[in-house]
Amino acid sequence: MDVSSVFTKQLPKLWKDYEVRKEQMEMSQAIESAFQTGSNWVIEAGTGVGKSLAYLIPSALFSLENECTVVVSTETKSLQDQLLYKDIPLVSEALGVPINAMVALGANNYLCKRKYNRVMERGDFGPEMESSLPYFVNWEKQTESGIRAEYDGFLSNSFWSSVARESDNCLGRNCPNFSSSYYFLEKDKWKKANILIVNHHLLASHLAGDFKLLPPFSQLVIDEAHVFPEIVGKAFGSEIRYEFILNLLHYLYFPEKRTGLVLKLKSNEKIIKQIEASISYANDLFRMLLSAIPLQFNQFSSRHTERIKLDNGALEDTLADLSSTLEGLLSKYKKDSDDMEEKELALGLEMVAGNLKKVSSFLTDFRLKTNPNLVFWIEPPPQMAKDPFYYLFSQPKNTDEILANTLFPNMDSVVLTSATLSPTAGNFQYFLKEVGTSEVKTKTLNSPFQYQTHSLLFVPKQIADPVSDPKRNKIDLSYWITRLLKLSEGDAFVLFTSNKLLSELYEEIRNLVPYPIFAQTEMGPIAAKREFLANKNSVLFGVSSFWQGVDIKGDKLRNVIVTKLPFQVPTEPVLQAKMEDMEKKGKSPFWEMQVPKTCLLLRQGFGRLIRSQSDTGMVSILDPRIHTKSYGKNVLQSLPKGVPLITEFNDLERKFHLLPK
Numbered sequence: 241m242d243v244s245s246v247f248t249k250q251l252p253k254l255w256k257d258y259e260v261r262k263e264q265m266e267m268s269q270a271i272e273s274a275f276q277t278g279s280n281w282v283i284e285a286g287t288g289v290g291k292s293l294a295y296l297i298p299s300a301l302f303s304l305e306n307e308c309t310v311v312v313s314t315e316t317k318s319l320q321d322q323l324l325y326k327d328i329p330l331v332s333e334a335l336g337v338p339i340n341a342m343v344a345l346g347a348n349n350y351l352c353k354r355k356y357n358r359v360m361e362r363g364d365f366g367p368e369m370e371s372s373l374p375y376f377v378n379w380e381k382q383t384e385s386g387i388r389a390e391y392d393g394f395l396s397n398s399f400w401s402s403v404a405r406e407s408d409n410c411l412g413r414n415c416p417n418f419s420s421s422y423y424f425l426e427k428d429k430w431k432k433a434n435i436l437i438v439n440h441h442l443l444a445s446h447l448a449g450d451f452k453l454l455p456p457f458s459q460l461v462i463d464e465a466h467v468f469p470e471i472v473g474k475a476f477g478s479e480i481r482y483e484f485i486l487n488l489l490h491y492l493y494f495p496e497k498r499t500g501l502v503l504k505l506k507s508n509e510k511i512i513k514q515i516e517a518s519i520s521y522a523n524d525l526f527r528m529l530l531s532a533i534p535l536q537f538n539q540f541s542s543r544h545t546e547r548i549k550l551d552n553g554a555l556e557d558t559l560a561d562l563s564s565t566l567e568g569l570l571s572k573y574k575k576d577s578d579d580m581e582e583k584e585l586a587l588g589l590e591m592v593a594g595n596l597k598k599v600s601s602f603l604t605d606f607r608l609k610t611n612p613n614l615v616f617w618i619e620p621p622p623q624m625a626k627d628p629f630y631y632l633f634s635q636p637k638n639t640d641e642i643l644a645n646t647l648f649p650n651m652d653s654v655v656l657t658s659a660t661l662s663p664t665a666g667n668f669q670y671f672l673k674e675v676g677t678s679e680v681k682t683k684t685l686n687s688p689f690q691y692q693t694h695s696l697l698f699v700p701k702q703i704a705d706p707v708s709d710p711k712r713n714k715i716d717l718s719y720w721i722t723r724l725l726k727l728s729e730g731d732a733f734v735l736f737t738s739n740k741l742l743s744e745l746y747e748e749i750r751n752l753v754p755y756p757i758f759a760q761t762e763m764g765p766i767a768a769k770r771e772f773l774a775n776k777n778s779v780l781f782g783v784s785s786f787w788q789g790v791d792i793k794g795d796k797l798r799n800v801i802v803t804k805l806p807f808q809v810p811t812e813p814v815l816q817a818k819m820e821d822m823e824k825k826g827k828s829p830f831w832e833m834q835v836p837k838t839c840l841l842l843r844q845g846f847g848r849l850i851r852s853q854s855d856t857g858m859v860s861i862l863d864p865r866i867h868t869k870s871y872g873k874n875v876l877q878s879l880p881k882g883v884p885l886i887t888e889f890n891d892l893e894r895k896f897h898l899l900p901k
Contacts, residue, residue: 241335243297245269250334252396253588263685267294269706270683271655275302275310275459277595278652280680282465282668284661286687286880287847291657292319292327295437295461300339301436301461311457313443313473315464316789320367320437328435331643341435344454346442350426351386352405353417359402369399386422407449409591411583411638414575422465431455440468444475448854449647458652464789465656467675469639473814476642477635478602482526482627485559485599489522489590490568491516501588505569514562521555525603526629535620535630543617543813566593606632613637617813635688637817640676648677659687659847660788662841664877671834689850690881694857694900697868698724698887698892706804706863717745717803720862722752724801727893728778728858730755732799735787737806742781745803755779760786788844791851800849805863805875806841807834835871839878846879855901858892859883 247265252258265543267285274281275298285291299310314320314395319638320343332339332598359365379391388400404421416619418424430436438446438454440462447452462468493500493508495513502515535542566589573586596653606616618630648654661671667685704716725732730753736742739761746759758768759781771778773796780786787806808815819829842861849857866872867887876885886892 241301243272243301246297246301246334250336252822254330254333261290261688263688264290267291267657267683267685268683271295272298272301272463274435274653274655274681275299275683280648280651280654280677281656281683282661282671282675282680283655283657283683283685284665284668285657286658286685287659287728287850288691288853289659289685291463291659292323294761295655295657296323296327296331297334297462299435299459299461300335304335304337308459308617309436309455309457310432310459310461311438311443312461312463313438313440313453313468315440315467317439318789319463320439323435323437339434340432341437342430342433343437344426344430344442345387346445347405347407347410347423347453348401348737349388350405350423351383351388351403352410353386353421354404354411355409356403357417357428358397364402365399366396367758368396369394370577374434383422385426406591407453408594409587411575411587411760414583416580417426427455428521437458440471441475442463444468444472447472447642448475451650458698460647460651460653461655461657463657466658466660466671466844467642467788468656473635473639473643475637477633478598480599480602480606481621482522482629483593483625485522486519488595488599489519490586492592495519501585501592504585511562511565514558515674518558518562521551522556525551525555526627528683529618529630530628530741531620533630537616538770541617541619541633541811541813543615543811543816544606545609545616548607550607553607556600556607557601559600563593563600566590566596567892589767591674602632602634605634613641615814615817624887633813635814637814637821640673642676647702648679654680660840660843663836663843663874665881670840687850687880689880691850691880692884694856695850695880695883696892696895696899697879697885698858698860698889699864699887700860700862700889701864701867701887702863704865705865705868707865717862718748718752719768720860721745721801721803723748723889724799724858724860725749725753725779726757726824727896728799730779730799731796732779732785732801733790733797733848734779734781734782734801736781736783737804739783741803742783746781753779757781781824786848788847789843790848792848793851797848797855798858799852800845800847800857802842802861802863805838805861805865806845807838810834831871839875842875843878854900856901858896858899 244265247260264286267283267289270281295312299312303310317601324341324343324623328339328341375393376391376395378399379393410733412418414422423899435603436457442453491501493502493512495516502511505511512847532550533544570586570589574583575583575586575587577583605611605614609616613636614634614635618632621628621631656675657897662668663670665686668682672680674676700720703720721734742759743761746757746762748758755774755777757779760768760783765785766784768780768782772778810816810819818832822829846859849855849859868877884895886895
């Protein structure tokens, strides 16, 4: 059976009113060819093409015929649920055979029986868990998966971290619970899946972890691929906190409490002195950082490019020495010992030694700045943090080299797809640079939706410039948002580029319109979306997470208001480093990076409006730079073709009421 016959013969039998979509069939045939010939594809498929069926059908056929696993990666859980519970059962029915599909989760989603038993034996849990602990104990006795998301009772983060599986704190086959381990039993099932669904973070961690997290596979489909390069960069980055270092050292030995792993060692005086010295040096270094690197605590992040002397490497040297001492002890203790205490001791020594070595290496890189491919920055801690010390970060500057060296050489076929991969249809240069390859075939499949008759684009000229006029937020934006919300009688998304502006306008506008307004900054994205859907004529004020990946069909969303063109903040550390590199090469980072990225984000924001053939509505962009700046034409060209551009409110009002009902 080939994909063509599934679309033309099998699916019409299941759906009475099914019509073959040319774009969907074309995408599916391209992926079928990719798997059969071992080629890579980048496919931009507009909203309504039906991407999921287009890649699931060839994936299922290839898996069944070749007895292998095809991996599908997504960014959002909502798409994972759609694939698992809606689309794959339909594909299975169309093919007439069962399809074994599973969702793979990261290790810390699973309960670790060894850690759980140890916590329960010692009664080592906080007072916040006392009342709900019996409920959790009962769940543990009954659960077959051990997955945190399947537990519906109260669970504190600290308790879960004490009982959850950790990849570097695991005895593996040497654990007495290995044969009944929730994680390893699940992982064994992954090998037998026809289609294994993962999220981008797990896939990126798999690449960063030398391909050890997932079972072997050679065919990969990456949906929602527009965000994948950024997630890969973070997976290959590092984050160091004072609290993390202190917890590692206290795990070995806590001077005030006189507890810790090393007390189980026969000769521990030298190690205890090393630990105490490390704690002292950590305190010194992080205090020095506070005074040496100025950072306003209302700043989100600040890139750091200069070499720093501070403690001249005292902490990193001490941690490296301590790590070597612990590694030297590992020859005396075996993880495969018959004695459980010795197993635990060997595992603890190995885990801490490895982490201390990573911290030491990071601190050396941060101090010397000798690696030109790494970007370093610092961030203030959250307001509720126990200590005031900076968080330290590093990340590779370019994901293109990472993906070129790890992903593509290890796959037979990679298919990257999304509704928005190019700033303007067919121009994949920006995305191909992000993923590090030109050895791909590309395809653009336009949306079948009638944007020209079902949607309107409003960009008023009589509005202040967001860069040059500081009065705009309270006056112009409030005025226009209020008028637009009244025109649609609510049922609107108002999309912002900053939490601060969202909060300001939420306070201003919620008393000016008779519709319930739910703000992401007030209640979080999940609750805000839930309340928006549950209330009539409601309005949602959202930031980044509502620009993409939100699928609301019908009259519930007829009005999308973009308050400002979504240019990335040029002080964001990784972006800043990339822009500097481009300038050194004589290129324009604004035109080659910022404008394309802005067009992509705006396309995603526009895409919230029309989600089905019958959807209608208007998108307003309250930013006059579309009319006044040279890049304005690039912005307009990035949006769906044929959408009427309106600049006068009276004209918008008339045409909005004429849209199909």
